[in-house]
Amino acid sequence: MSTAISVEGLERAFDEVLAVQGIDLEVGEGEIYGFLGPNGAGKTTTVRMLTTLLLPTGGRATVAGHDVVGAARQVRATIGVALQEAALDPLMTGRELIRLQATLQGIAGAEGRRRADDLLERVDLAAAADRRVGTYSGGMQRRLDLAAALVHEPRVLFLDEPTTGLDPVSRKTIWEEVRALNEEGTTVFLTTQYLEEADQLADNVGIIDSGRIVAEGTPASLKAEIGHPHIRLQLEEGSIAEAEEICARIGPLLPPVDGRTVLVEVEHGAADIPRVVRALDEAGIGVGSLELVRPSLDDVFVAKTGYHLEHEGEGDGEDEEEAVTA
Amino acid sequence: MSGLAKNLRVVQALGLRSIRQTFRRPQLMAPIVVFPTLLLAIQTGGAGSAVNLPGFPPVQSFLQFMLAGAMMQSLMLAGNSGGIALAVDIEMGFTDRLFAAPISRYTIVLGRLAGTAALGLFSALWFLAIGLVFGAHIAGGIPGALLAIALVTATAMAVGGIGAAVALRSGSASVVQGLFPLVLVVLFLSSAFFPVDLMIEPAQTIAQYNPLSLVVEGIREPIISGIAASDTAYALLAIAGIVALGLVLSARALRHRLRVG
Numbered sequence: 001m002s003t004a005i006s007v008e009g010l011e012r013a014f015d016e017v018l019a020v021q022g023i024d025l026e027v028g029e030g031e032i033y034g035f036l037g038p039n040g041a042g043k044t045t046t047v048r049m050l051t052t053l054l055l056p057t058g059g060r061a062t063v064a065g066h067d068v069v070g071a072a073r074q075v076r077a078t079i080g081v082a083l084q085e086a087a088l089d090p091l092m093t094g095r096e097l098i099r100l101q102a103t104l105q106g107i108a109g110a111e112g113r114r115r116a117d118d119l120l121e122r123v124d125l126a127a128a129a130d131r132r133v134g135t136y137s138g139g140m141q142r143r144l145d146l147a148a149a150l151v152h153e154p155r156v157l158f159l160d161e162p163t164t165g166l167d168p169v170s171r172k173t174i175w176e177e178v179r180a181l182n183e184e185g186t187t188v189f190l191t192t193q194y195l196e197e198a199d200q201l202a203d204n205v206g207i208i209d210s211g212r213i214v215a216e217g218t219p220a221s222l223k224a225e226i227g228h229p230h231i232r233l234q235l236e237e238g239s240i241a242e243a244e245e246i247c248a249r250i251g252p253l254l255p256p257v258d259g260r261t262v263l264v265e266v267e268h269g270a271a272d273i274p275r276v277v278r279a280l281d282e283a284g285i286g287v288g289s290l291e292l293v294r295p296s297l298d299d300v301f302v303a304k305t306g307y308h309l310e311h312e313g314e315g316d317g318e319d320e321e322e323a324v325t326a
Numbered sequence: 327m328s329g330l331a332k333n334l335r336v337v338q339a340l341g342l343r344s345i346r347q348t349f350r351r352p353q354l355m356a357p358i359v360v361f362p363t364l365l366l367a368i369q370t371g372g373a374g375s376a377v378n379l380p381g382f383p384p385v386q387s388f389l390q391f392m393l394a395g396a397m398m399q400s401l402m403l404a405g406n407s408g409g410i411a412l413a414v415d416i417e418m419g420f421t422d423r424l425f426a427a428p429i430s431r432y433t434i435v436l437g438r439l440a441g442t443a444a445l446g447l448f449s450a451l452w453f454l455a456i457g458l459v460f461g462a463h464i465a466g467g468i469p470g471a472l473l474a475i476a477l478v479t480a481t482a483m484a485v486g487g488i489g490a491a492v493a494l495r496s497g498s499a500s501v502v503q504g505l506f507p508l509v510l511v512v513l514f515l516s517s518a519f520f521p522v523d524l525m526i527e528p529a530q531t532i533a534q535y536n537p538l539s540l541v542v543e544g545i546r547e548p549i550i551s552g553i554a555a556s557d558t559a560y561a562l563l564a565i566a567g568i569v570a571l572g573l574v575l576s577a578r579a580l581r582h583r584l585r586v587g
Contacts, residue, residue, distance in 0.1 A: 051426050052425075052426065053422055053425055053426055055584070055585060073428050074428075076426055076427060076428040077428035079426070081422075081423075081426045083419055083422055083423075085418070085419050087418065087419035087420050087422050087423045088418075088420070089343070089347070089415070089418075089420050091346070091347050091350040091351060092343065092346070092347075096343070096346075099339075100339055100340075100343060101423070101427075103335055103336060103339040104336060104339075104423075104424065104427035104428075104429055105427060105428065106332050106428070108335055132350075148423070
């Protein structure tokens with residue numbers, strides 16, 4: 001796979017503050033790369049450097065083979081950009097904005113109008129195309145921003161927190177569009193502070209904290225680094241000490257969360273559940289509920305940074321749990 | 327499409343957007359049309375007998391004298407409004423959309439200035455129409471009117487360059503808006519609303535050296551007495567100076583903005 005984005009030792013200082021501290025990363029052609037981190041971690045600064053909106057103070061980066069400093073114009077001709085705050089003029093209509101974007105990309109006249117119409121249809125804004133952007137909902141504005149970024153069919157698409165502040169339905173609509181674009185061959189560099197978003201969309205994830213990349217890999221490989229899944233048992237009757245003793249024979253115990261819950265790490269995931277239930281049943285210990293908890297990206301984040309990512313739990317289904325009620 | 331043709335298309339598209347933005351945002355339109363028209367009405371109605379003062383230039387009416395001042399006020403405020411609109415674009419991130427496009431970044435400023443020039447043209451036509459409707463005679467005839475229109479349009483663009491420079495440097499609409507009183511002070515300390523010879527010191531000396539006085543006289547002469555080559559030349563020289571200042575400041579501010587992101 002050829003490289004769409006290559007970053008070596010990229011740095012950006014603002015006076016005394018080093019916002020991005022020498023990061024390295026590679027994004028393959030046709031990949032969705034999830035750049036995950038809390039507010040202020042350096043995600044947006046990195047995107048602004050890669051999209052030629054901000055000069056790096058150290059290191060180098062290429063996008064689609066062009067240097068972001070030395071060949072900035074070529075980079076800009078290759079990329080599509082939808083920044084954190086949808087950069088839209090509330091006084092323009094959706095159609096005017098897409099047509100302006102087409103002109104900025106050198107697509108004039110009838111071709112620009114045709115592309116604008118197609119894109120507005122694609123993002124389901126054809127009916128609202130002649131309304132002023134200021135009357136659009138947050139989800140509609142993000143879709144319009146995305147459509148504007150696509151007008152010249154870019155090879156590499158930068159999406160800076162495309163779903164922040166959106167409701168779950170709008171968020172999923174954006175996800176579907178990102179997946180569809182990627183299937184058409186577009187490389188996507190996506191920053192997010194939502195664990196679920198990175199997990200759902202990204203082929204590879206880079207976790208950035210305080211301007212440094214602290215972990216990188218596929219979501220599955222990052223989770224596998226953290227360890228095995230664990231079973232979470234809520235006892236209904238019987239001694240917790242005895243339950244812990246039995247579970248310890250199956251796998252290492254994790255620190256207890258309360259006096260009625262046992263957490264035991266299991267090597268084979270769901271396949272170990274019958275063993276645990278049988279052993280407890282034979283000992284006469286009643287189980288109220290049982291869950292198999294797989295490591296999540298949040299666990300990865302905690303392991304790498306020592307704290308939970310902001311907005312944890314905002315996404316639906318963030319913890320990968322399979323609940324079994326006994 | 328060649329690079330020049332593409333850049334011209336971008337300037338045209340951004341200029342059109344700038345005009346639409348002004349017409350769709352009443353707070354940008356009001357200073358350009360409403361305030362100068364009100365001031366013109368009040369001054370013409372209340373101080374019309376000023377034309378009888380000894381030393382007042384020979385004019386058909388005070389309205390005829392005041393038209394150049396009203397146009398000047400309108401174009402100065404158009405330049406300021408253009409700066410405010412650019413600063414709003416920076417604040418809401420719209421300029422990032424432009425900076426991330428494969429265009430010359432100077433077209434972003436030129437597009438804004440094209441819009442301001444169009445507003446200058448609109449202002450010149452508006453006040454000439456008001457003058458004609460209320461009986462003012464354009465002494466230079468159609469050529470004089472065209473010259474006044476051209477000078478107003480060019481000056482709007484020149485002044486817009488300074489507004490754009492302040493917007494790019496500060497990135498703050500409130501900072502550009504803060505220039506509003508300064509614009510009026512500079513305007514009142516010129517020959518826009520009163521003949522320099524009748525001013526008292528130190529206003530008279532300041533007005534004599536104020537380049538805006540040269541521009542005002544260049545616009546006024548074709549209206550009150552006919553085209554005069556020397557007044558036109560001085561006005562063009564003053565406009566060129568303002569353009570040069572605006573370009574230098576805008577280029578420096580643009581480089582600064584790209585450096586700081």
